[in-house]
Amino acid sequence: MVVAAVGLAALVAAGVDGTTGAHAGAPGISAGPDAQGAAIIPAQGVPITRHPLKGKIIGIDPGHNGRNYTDPSYLDKQVWNGREWEDCDTTGTVTDSGYTEALFNFRVAQYLRADLIRDGARVVMTRASNDGIGPCVTARSAILNDGHANVAVDIHADGGPVSGRGFAVLEPVADGPNDTVISSSARFGADVRAAMLDGTSMPVSSYDGVDGINHRDDLAGLNLTKVPKILIEVGNMKNATDAGLLTSATFQQQVARALLAAIITFLR
Ligand SMILES: [Zn+2]
Numbered sequence: 001m002v003v004a005a006v007g008l009a010a011l012v013a014a015g016v017d018g019t020t021g022a023h024a025g026a027p028g029i030s031a032g033p034d035a036q037g038a039a040i041i042p043a044q045g046v047p048i049t050r051h052p053l054k055g056k057i058i059g060i061d062p063g064h065n066g067r068n069y070t071d072p073s074y075l076d077k078q079v080w081n082g083r084e085w086e087d088c089d090t091t092g093t094v095t096d097s098g099y100t101e102a103l104f105n106f107r108v109a110q111y112l113r114a115d116l117i118r119d120g121a122r123v124v125m126t127r128a129s130n131d132g133i134g135p136c137v138t139a140r141s142a143i144l145n146d147g148h149a150n151v152a153v154d155i156h157a158d159g160g161p162v163s164g165r166g167f168a169v170l171e172p173v174a175d176g177p178n179d180t181v182i183s184s185s186a187r188f189g190a191d192v193r194a195a196m197l198d199g200t201s202m203p204v205s206s207y208d209g210v211d212g213i214n215h216r217d218d219l220a221g222l223n224l225t226k227v228p229k230i231l232i233e234v235g236n237m238k239n240a241t242d243a244g245l246l247t248s249a250t251f252q253q254q255v256a257r258a259l260l261a262a263i264i265t266f267l268r
Contacts, residue, residue, distance in 0.1 A: 051120025053119040054121075056150045058123050058153075061109075062108070062125070062127060063105045063155060063156040064102040065089070067131060067132055074088060074133055075088055079137065079220065082178075082223030086137065086218070088138075089135070089137055092157075093237050094237060096238070096243065097247070099247045101156065101159070106129075108155050108252050109125060112153075126139075140154075141225055144225065144227055145226045153192070153232060156231060158235070158236050159236070160239070161207055162239060164236050165236055165239050166205035166236065168205040168213070169230050169232055170216045170230060170231040171216070172216070172217075173216065175223050177223065177226060178222065178226065180226070187228075188266045190213075198258070202255075
């Protein structure tokens with residue numbers, strides 16, 4: 001059972017790599033053992049940077065958590081999201097066959113984290129497993145802010161209309177705390193949209209936003225961010241075609257690679 005004060009610290013201190021004590025960095029931050037940023041000069045052409053993200057900190061928030069459903073009173077706790085009161089967290093959605101959004105989000109986050117570390121980044125994650133409860137959406141924002149991420153992504157999948165397909169990139173609306181990262185988040189959102197279309201077979205959403213982009217002022221993850229951030233709804237778990245993709249490990253890896261490409265483009 002996660003109790004806010006103790007649980008959050010324990011979650012972050014537990015590390016983000018599924019091991020304990022394997023890294024000596026700050027709690028919640030991990031880096032590969034060989035993040036040297038060395039360049040490889042091919043026989044012809046421009047140098048290829050082996051670790052293009054050396055020195056960068058990337059935040060990942062895999063939405064929800066695998067045991068959120070066990071503690072409704074925790075989820076119902078009201079938190080201030082910068083504009084209004086919002087539930088601490090929700091269970092997330094699920095495909096008709098029972099594959100949970102929480103698991104999807106965490107799988108993509110794991111793939112992305114591995115890709116990022118391989119490319120030299122340090123990674124801050126808001127939860128270390130899919131076996132816990134929470135943290136609240138406000139705490140998730142704080143973890144990524146306090147981790148001084150250069151850019152961050154909230155990973156979700158939607159529970160939309162059965163006939164609706166596709167991904168949507170949700171972007172922040174200026175509200176004070178996030179004022180300084182509105183334009184950078186929009187630029188990152190465009191990078192994510194382009195990378196998703198380039199690297200996956202998921203189309204832009206047929207029902208959410210305009211041409212795959214939606215501006216949202218009702219989400220703590222976007223209202224409270226002080227680092228460039230978007231939230232991606234990778235697909236619609238209630239649509240059979242999308243669900244077939246979302247539950248595929250190959251597709252999940254493609255999404256991670258697309259997010260990686262967008263992050264590299266954004267930080268270049
Ligand atoms: Zn979600």
